[in-house]
Amino acid sequence: MLKGQEIVKNRRETIQALNQAAAAELQAAFRYLFLSHYATGFHGQQVAEKFAAMAKEEWEHTSELMERIVQLGGTPFQKLSEAEKLSFSRTPPPPKNPTDWKKMVKDSLQGERDAIEFYRKLMKVVHDDPVTNHLIRETLEDEVKDEHDLAGLLE
Ligand SMILES: [Fe+2]
Numbered sequence: 405m406l407k408g409q410e411i412v413k414n415r416r417e418t419i420q421a422l423n424q425a426a427a428a429e430l431q432a433a434f435r436y437l438f439l440s441h442y443a444t445g446f447h448g449q450q451v452a453e454k455f456a457a458m459a460k461e462e463w464e465h466t467s468e469l470m471e472r473i474v475q476l477g478g479t480p481f482q483k484l485s486e487a488e489k490l491s492f493s494r495t496p497p498p499p500k501n502p503t504d505w506k507k508m509v510k511d512s513l514q515g516e517r518d519a520i521e522f523y524r525k526l527m528k529v530v531h532d533d534p535v536t537n538h539l540i541r542e543t544l545e546d547e548v549k550d551e552h553d554l555a556g557l558l559e
């Protein structure tokens with residue numbers, strides 16, 4: 405076993421949690437990408453730009469989480485169909501009306517809050533593992549910013 409894996413006490417639990425996170429991030433990336441093209445109307449355009457930026461960011465989170473899973477000696481989930489079961493977040497389907505940007509933003513806020521809650525708890529699980537801790541802290545910072553920006557769109 406690698407030294408970098410040996411120093412992580414609850415490796416199994418960490419890998420499992422990182423897989424749940426990677427699944428949620430992948431779903432969020434897809435959802436935001438979809439919304440960035442789906443949202444229309446005067447305000448919808450502005451909101452679509454934020455969704456496009458977040459899609460890229462959540463995709464990056466997915467990648468970083470998968471990288472860490474492999475470093476720890478784990479295997480990231482391999483099928484898209486697994487992501488739904490693994491994900492820590494359940495966001496509702498997009499509104500029927502593509503001009504209903506408010507509903508899109510409100511549902512997205514819920515997703516970001518689920519992420520903030522999950523990562524906050526995960527920080528405790530990985531407090532002994534500085535590498536994962538650093539990754540989760542940075543990811544959490546991004547989600548806090550997302551929540552703040554999304555909330556701002558509703559003002
Ligand atoms: Fe994320």
Ligand SMILES: [Fe+2]
Nearest residue numbers: 516546547550
């Ligand atoms: Fe986010």
